[in-house]
Amino acid sequence: xxxxxxxxxxxxxxxxxxxxxxxxxxxxxxxxxxxxxxxxxxxxxxxxxxxxxxxxxxxxxxxxxxxxxxxxxxxxxxxxxxxxxxxxxxxxxxxxxxxxxxxxxxxxxxxxxxxx
Amino acid sequence: xxxxxxxxxxxxxxxxxxxxxxxxxxxxxxxxxxxxxxxxxxxxxxxxxxxxxxxxxxxxxxxxxxxxxxxxxxxxxxxxxxxxxxxxxxxxxxxxxxxxxxxxxxxxxxxxxxxxxxxxxxxxxxxxxxxxxxxxxxxxxxxxxxxxxxxxxxxxxxxxxxxxxxxxxxxxxxxxxxxxxxxxxxxxxxxxxxxxxxxxxxxxxxxxxxxxxxxxxxxxxxxxxxxxxxxxxxxxxxxxxxxxxxxxxxxxxxxxxxxxxxxxxxxxxxxxxxxxxxxxxxxxxxxxxxxxxxxxxxxxxxxxxxxxxxxxxxxxxxxxxxxxxxxxxxxxxxxxxxxxxxxxxxxxxxxxxxxxxxxxxxxxxxxxxxxxxxxxxxxxxxxxxxxxxxxxxxxxxxxxxxxxxxxxxxxxxxxxxxxxxxxxxxxxxxxxxxxxxxxxxxxxxxxxxxxxxxxxxxxxxxxxxxxxxxxxxxxxxxxxxxxxxxxxxxxxxxxxxxxxxxxxxxxxxxxxxxxxxxxxxxxxxxxxxxxxxxxxxxxxxxxxxxxxxxxxxxxxxxxxxxxxxxxxxxxxxxxxxxxxxxxxxxxxxxxxxxxxxxxxxxxxxxxxxxxxxxxxxxxxxxxxxxxxxxxxxxxxxxxxxxxxxxxxxxxxxxxxxxxxxxxxxxxxxxxxxxxxxxxxxxxxxxxxxxxxxxxxxxxxxxxxxxxxxxxxxxxxxxxxxxxxxxxxxxxxxxxxxxxxxxxxxxxxxxxxxxxxxxxxxxxxxxxxxxxxxxxxxxxxxxxxxxxxxxxxxxxxxxxxxxxx
Numbered sequence: 001x002x003x004x005x006x007x008x009x010x011x012x013x014x015x016x017x018x019x020x021x022x023x024x025x026x027x028x029x030x031x032x033x034x035x036x037x038x039x040x041x042x043x044x045x046x047x048x049x050x051x052x053x054x055x056x057x058x059x060x061x062x063x064x065x066x067x068x069x070x071x072x073x074x075x076x077x078x079x080x081x082x083x084x085x086x087x088x089x090x091x092x093x094x095x096x097x098x099x100x101x102x103x104x105x106x107x108x109x110x111x112x113x114x115x116x
Numbered sequence: 117x118x119x120x121x122x123x124x125x126x127x128x129x130x131x132x133x134x135x136x137x138x139x140x141x142x143x144x145x146x147x148x149x150x151x152x153x154x155x156x157x158x159x160x161x162x163x164x165x166x167x168x169x170x171x172x173x174x175x176x177x178x179x180x181x182x183x184x185x186x187x188x189x190x191x192x193x194x195x196x197x198x199x200x201x202x203x204x205x206x207x208x209x210x211x212x213x214x215x216x217x218x219x220x221x222x223x224x225x226x227x228x229x230x231x232x233x234x235x236x237x238x239x240x241x242x243x244x245x246x247x248x249x250x251x252x253x254x255x256x257x258x259x260x261x262x263x264x265x266x267x268x269x270x271x272x273x274x275x276x277x278x279x280x281x282x283x284x285x286x287x288x289x290x291x292x293x294x295x296x297x298x299x300x301x302x303x304x305x306x307x308x309x310x311x312x313x314x315x316x317x318x319x320x321x322x323x324x325x326x327x328x329x330x331x332x333x334x335x336x337x338x339x340x341x342x343x344x345x346x347x348x349x350x351x352x353x354x355x356x357x358x359x360x361x362x363x364x365x366x367x368x369x370x371x372x373x374x375x376x377x378x379x380x381x382x383x384x385x386x387x388x389x390x391x392x393x394x395x396x397x398x399x400x401x402x403x404x405x406x407x408x409x410x411x412x413x414x415x416x417x418x419x420x421x422x423x424x425x426x427x428x429x430x431x432x433x434x435x436x437x438x439x440x441x442x443x444x445x446x447x448x449x450x451x452x453x454x455x456x457x458x459x460x461x462x463x464x465x466x467x468x469x470x471x472x473x474x475x476x477x478x479x480x481x482x483x484x485x486x487x488x489x490x491x492x493x494x495x496x497x498x499x500x501x502x503x504x505x506x507x508x509x510x511x512x513x514x515x516x517x518x519x520x521x522x523x524x525x526x527x528x529x530x531x532x533x534x535x536x537x538x539x540x541x542x543x544x545x546x547x548x549x550x551x552x553x554x555x556x557x558x559x560x561x562x563x564x565x566x567x568x569x570x571x572x573x574x575x576x577x578x579x580x581x582x583x584x585x586x587x588x589x590x591x592x593x594x595x596x597x598x599x600x601x602x603x604x605x606x607x608x609x610x611x612x613x614x615x616x617x618x619x620x621x622x623x624x625x626x627x628x629x630x631x632x633x634x635x636x637x638x639x640x641x642x643x644x645x646x647x648x649x650x651x652x653x654x655x656x657x658x659x660x661x662x663x664x665x666x667x668x669x670x671x672x673x674x675x676x677x678x679x680x681x682x683x684x685x686x687x688x689x690x691x692x693x694x695x696x697x698x699x700x701x702x703x704x705x706x707x708x709x710x711x712x713x714x715x716x717x718x719x720x721x722x723x724x725x726x727x728x729x730x731x732x733x734x735x736x737x738x739x740x741x742x743x744x745x746x747x748x749x750x751x752x753x754x755x756x757x758x759x760x761x762x763x764x765x766x767x768x769x770x771x772x773x774x775x776x777x778x779x780x781x782x783x784x785x786x787x788x789x790x791x792x793x794x795x796x797x798x799x800x801x802x803x804x805x806x807x808x809x810x811x812x813x814x815x816x817x818x819x820x821x822x823x824x825x826x827x828x829x830x831x832x833x834x835x836x837x838x839x840x841x842x843x844x845x846x847x848x849x850x851x852x853x854x855x856x857x858x859x860x861x862x863x864x865x866x867x868x869x870x871x872x873x874x875x876x877x878x879x880x881x882x883x884x885x886x887x888x889x890x891x892x893x894x895x896x897x898x899x900x901x902x903x904x905x906x907x908x909x910x911x912x913x914x915x916x917x918x919x920x
Binding site for chain 1: 634653657669904905912914
């Protein structure tokens with residue numbers, strides 16, 4: 001990974017523990033979550049009906065879409081329930097000097113077969 | 117003349133023996149002496165009283181009426197100081213003499229106080245009796261540095277109880293394993309971790325050399341030289357049989373009063389049961405064998421001498437909510453021929469150890485997962501040959517139909533080991549007394565009232581035998597917790613938990629989900645009347661931004677318009693907002709309010725500021741609105757001022773949260789134009805009176821509300837509304853609408869516990885409502901003072917990188 005690919009987003013205190021916030025960066029709308037000090041990023045749009053995942057309730061390392069309750073694992077991007085054979089992209093995320101950095105170039109996306 | 121039977125000791129063992137005697141015969145004239153001033157209570161439950169989970173009344177086993185009904189003279193608070201065997205008389209410490217033909221010693225045991233210098237200092241306590249418990253409760257206060265000496269069953273339960281009262285608790289244990297009599301080193305380690313995760317410090321192995329302090333205790337000094345502070349010390353270092361009285365009377369006494377297999381002492385007229393006894397060199401500290409002693413003695417005394425007393429295998433269970441520990445049988449792995457089978461999973465804190473000999477279970481240790489305790493107990497008791505099952509013994513197959521298992525059991529099989537209730541007794545009670553609930557069964561047979569481990573069996577039996585069995589619905593809230601909604605509510609209250617994370621960490625799976633988090637948020641708010649730690653991460657998005665999320669991620673805004681009454685100025689402001697923010701739709705709702713749809717999250721604070729109105733709570737499980745008709749102010753049929761009554765009702769309850777959305781209506785005459793009879797709560801005006809109606813619905817279900825009460829004045833009607841409202845808040849399950857709630861409980865019960873409750877109970881409901889109301893505020897105030905800098909605004913990246 002190239003160091004220049006890491007985009008500084010915001011100070012860590014702007015995302016409260018166990019909550020998410022969305023950010024538009026380079027045309028992508030991503031949701032960043034604070035899992036009690038560990039930060040993870042996924043696509044903000046739920047593949048089901050476009051719900052804002054940043055507004056979902058966090059359950060362990062998953063987030064629940066506020067519109068229709070789909071669960072996504074924040075680490076892998078995969079839908080948690082077998083009946084929800086969908087997935088969202090994940091973005092490498094790290095913290096440096098109290099600032100959250102996201103790497104868009106190294107996004108992990110699933111192929112069409114999974115995301116449907 | 118009846119034989120004089122005197123019992124010295126009014127504790128569980130003595131009274132249980134008397135109960136057994138009464139079952140066999142009424143040929144005795146019975147006197148019971150108790151040195152405590154209380155009726156017989158369940159000593160095992162004292163730790164729950166200390167933890168605030170039960171009141172002292174709830175642990176009473178035999179109330180005074182029982183003594184009266186059975187013609188038993190209860191001499192409470194009277195200590196027997198001497199037994200004159202020659203004249204067959206007991207002498208109390210006031211010199212009173214009572215003759216006996218037969219004498220039962222049930223003097224119990226006392227806390228063992230180790231010979232440490234300083235144990236007589238002030239604020240050094242033991243934990244044996246209800247009075248001890250009350251004293252500890254008086255002294256316990258938040259932040260009090262408390263040390264419990266002894267890491268056995270009782271010490272740990274005392275530690276948790278005191279911690280729940282707010283004390284800073286340290287457990288000091290002499291051995292290097294907690295509960296070493298019931299656990300091995302690994303099990304002890306798992307227990308230690310769990311206890312520490314509750315916030316209790318554990319220090320071991322630590323031998324206390326002295327209690328320091330000038331008059332009152334200030335600290336402990338260990339043999340190692342180390343010292344710790346302590347403002348309160350509880351000694352729970354084991355028990356000693358109370359055998360002095362027997363010894364003075366010249367009876368054979370070892371560590372306890374020596375008894376044979378029929379509980380006879382060395383004097384044929386004197387018997388002994390309970391923790392004061394020593395049988396074949398063994399003394400006792402757990403309740404089940406003591407009840408067995410009582411049964412054997414009762415039979416022997418009434419001339420039905422049958423099987424001799426057999427202490428059986430001990431079984432112990434820790435009674436700390438969320439810390440599951442069970443141990444039964446012999447756990448000594450060093451015995452020849454013992455094989456051990458083990459399972460452990462540190463991530464869930466579960467540990468199981470089975471000790472087998474010749475393919476038969478000898479003992480078991482369960483930590484963190486005690487679901488199979490009954491199966492294991494059964495295997496130990498019956499000596500079941502497990503050769504065929506060896507692959508499954510760690511996770512024995514659960515019987516898909518517990519009714520069958522119970523059907524196969526013989527009537528003579530014991531269901532409740534603590535109280536010696538057999539299957540036949542329960543079936544008899546069900547048929548004779550028409551029992552349909554577990555509660556009734558407990559009251560009638562005592563089954564499942566002591567340690568509670570047979571509750572499942574009792575329920576299965578009820579299900580199989582009682583034709584109208586009513587399940588006390590206890591389904592768990594979600595898979596994050598092994599507890600039901602009601603149990604969690606009790607846990608939060610009893611354990612004084614104030615935040616969702618705390619509840620999840622100690623009693624749940626530490627994760628939580630979209631089902632339990634909002635439910636717990638509600639429960640905490642309700643239980644602590646708003647004085648809890650609000651955690652927005654546990655709330656649905658609507659309750660984080662105080663607006664209703666729509667299918668496209670925008671929000672709808674409905675300002676409060678009490679009673680559906682508005683003004684030209686308000687309407688002008690709404691129109692201006694609609695223009696300024698290009699609101700795609702402005703809609704009149706079915707609740708006599710105005711909805712602005714399609715507002716962006718980031719615009720919410722500005723919209724609220726421009727409106728200058730308060731939140732209508734249309735997005736939450738809370739007080740929605742009061743719909744009203746024009747009433748006597750304008751309507752020619754109106755007989756009550758429904759608009760002003762409705763505005764006042766809304767003002768009293770607005771900004772509060774409820775288990776589900778809560779809609780109200782007030783109408784000025786029975787024509788019911790504002791549909792009060794299909795609202796959660798309604799007031800229907802009559803000529804000279806109001807009907808207050810509850811549990812109506814006109815949504816997914818349609819239900820006509822039930823009449824709660826008819827009253828003369830508006831103030832009386834509003835008070836009835838307050839009572840029902842708070843009662844629903846406290847007793848409904850989360851997401852249970854009032855119409856399901858009223859139907860589940862029945863309107864009679866609702867009436868009895870609200871408008872027809874005692875003045876004190878009514879006042880308590882109103883006081884709790886007032887406390888909640890005092891802390892409730894308009895959620896839209898957060899527009900100007902957000903709880904977090906990014907509550908409403910979208911994050912902007914710090915710098916946009918264009919070149920790579």
